[in-house]
Amino acid sequence: MTPFLAQAATEPINRAELLADDPLWLILLKAVVVMLIGPIFTVVLIVGERKTVGRMQNRTGPNRVGPFGMLQSLADAVKLPFKEQVIPDTADRKIYFLAPVLAVVPALIGLAAIPFGGEVTIFGERTVLQLIELPVSVLLVLAGASIGVYGIVLGGWASGSPYPLLGGLRSAAQVISYEIAMGLSIIGVVLYSQSMATSGIVAAQAEGGWYFYLLLPSFVIYMISMVGETNRAPFDLPEAESELVGGFHTEYSSMKFAMFFLAEYSNMVIVSAFATTLFLGGGMFPLAGADAAINQGWWPALWFLAKMCVILFGFIWLRGTLPRFRYDQFMKLGWKVLVPAALVWLLLIATVRALRNASDVSTGQILIIGGVAIVVVVLLMLLIPEKEIPDDEGVVTTTGGGHPVPPLDLKVPETTPRRKALDAKRRSEEKQQTELTSSTAGSPGAPGGGSKEGESHGDL
């Protein structure tokens, strides 16, 4: 179709060929390293998060274990597996055990498709810093995220108690809604780079500029939905401790709880790495070309990790700054703001791309057509009638402060439904009592006691 597309298609083949002739030991080595990135980052992140949030709240944070408390999460990691496992009686045991595994495994797989850097030589073997290369590796990460939710949802359901169930339900609804916005924002990137391979997207950014400013709306939508997708504050409703105790992991303890923790932090790492790949130029150093010395060899891996850490710090910063969303507001944000905005933006990108591909349209023409379209839309919006303000008939008078106060001619009802029900109950009890009294009337002294009972209940 266009030379651009053909070029984007040939580049990954080189990478794929390089990866394909990796010896087995190199593949295993890379797999182990990729698998370890998640747990290592989890350990570092937990202590880093506690320290950072502590500083943000004028506290010191953990400071007992190791120098400056830096070994705190190691101590926790040793402690957790040795704690007692408490399994609720009502739990569905098979799924209860399956859920943490389902949460962790996809979280560890997702990093396999991320290109951490370019071509390097490991022990004399030429290869690229990436475990697998697929023509659609963007989808691999998304698929991992969508499978990982099963862990949370099933964990909530299998615990067999109400709070985890509510947490699981929330998580299911939340992830489905935010995955749509996330997918739509990624489609913008794919349309622009003409490639669904992560390395192709990085290569396209090295040539045409990073997408976080070229596709700013996509970037913003991705950033918001990534926080929603990973259940982090301010969107951590599935584990809202003030409402649901611990949410989906309330009934989990010991190693299984640690696995949920691992999954949460690994997911954070994955979405950050994914954001770096899609929007922040992957391993490229800012303002340096792909051929610059600073972008050769192992350097890109360092830049990649640095960008990832910036985003991860953003996660922690959000948690230290923003209060938790209310659930309905959160859903409203997803469905009524992010998804429509992403759709409109996608339409815009697709139009611009189609016009660019039709070679006889110049940039000036695109701008003119776009301007005319915007003017038409604005004029059409002027035609929409204003919303009618309802008349104030029958509205309760309010004071200046806006608080409702009772009207002067307030009619207090004679009785209330509850009072009625109580009266009826009292009457039936009285009736029973008199029946009882009449049946035991023969015994001496009973009539007096009976009447007293009746009296005492009579004024209820």
Add this chain to the structure above:
Amino acid sequence: MTAGTPLVLAQAGTDAMVSTGEAVAFWILGPVAVAGALCMIFARNAVHSALWLVMTMLSLGMLYMLQQAPFLGFTQIIVYTGAIMMLFLFVLMMVGRESSDSVLEVLRGQRLVAAVLGIGIAGVLAGALTRALTEVPAAPAMNPWTPEGGGAGGLARVIFQDYLFPFELTSALLITAAVGAMVLAFTDRHSKQGRRSQRDLVEARFRGEYERPSPKPGPGVYATSNSVATPALLPDGSIAPESLSDLIESTPTAQLQAHRKQLASRETGPDTHALVGGEPRDGSGDGDDAGDGDAAADDAAKGTEDAVTATEDKA
């Protein structure tokens, strides 16, 4: 699932030969998919059924990937397991785990229709399969790396050029269904039966449509504890009956009531001759007192009434 596999498969060529790796993967994934489908039907628990179906769909997705259609495979996983089955689970969890199938037939004759349709579909599928075994030529393997191959580009070309009209028809059908569902489920806030907003509710309360203008007293309003078991106290120190839970046995209520009675010199103090404290001195009001103790959660009016009867007793 490494990058090596698709390349190896691509080298297997267009003569529709099945490589060893593909055959092995098929004989693993195929039985897993069928087993998942069977377990889905025979599982007792609805959530287990859904999970078995998830397993079937995952194996199908992997089979697609092996067939040089990675885009289709991942889309299968994202859309079917990630979104559709998640919605299923969502609904099943709402229904609750203890609820069992209703044995009541709501739709008349649905079993017959279902049986006929099931046999029909089975026949169609069997026919298509037998035809596929003999007549249909195998499609050549496509290279997913090229824009025309089994990736997103090739699929889009087929859908939006060759099969544009059926595709648009399907999307129209889906949109109609979605809009229909929304229309059926929509409740207008401004209609008669519409849900009231917070403000509407407040105004309705002040208009006297509800029992009381304020919310019911929370537990432990004037108390030293915020436990649900601690009742709210009315300004005169008696217990607000609305704040008592029907479910929770309230020890503080009994204590408070006893304490109040004692203060109102309703309950006599321990006798100097008694071995156990708190017993009434004379046995005449026995039955009456026991009754009061049981119905400890009654309101203040009754307390005063009891006091009156007690004095009558003594007289």
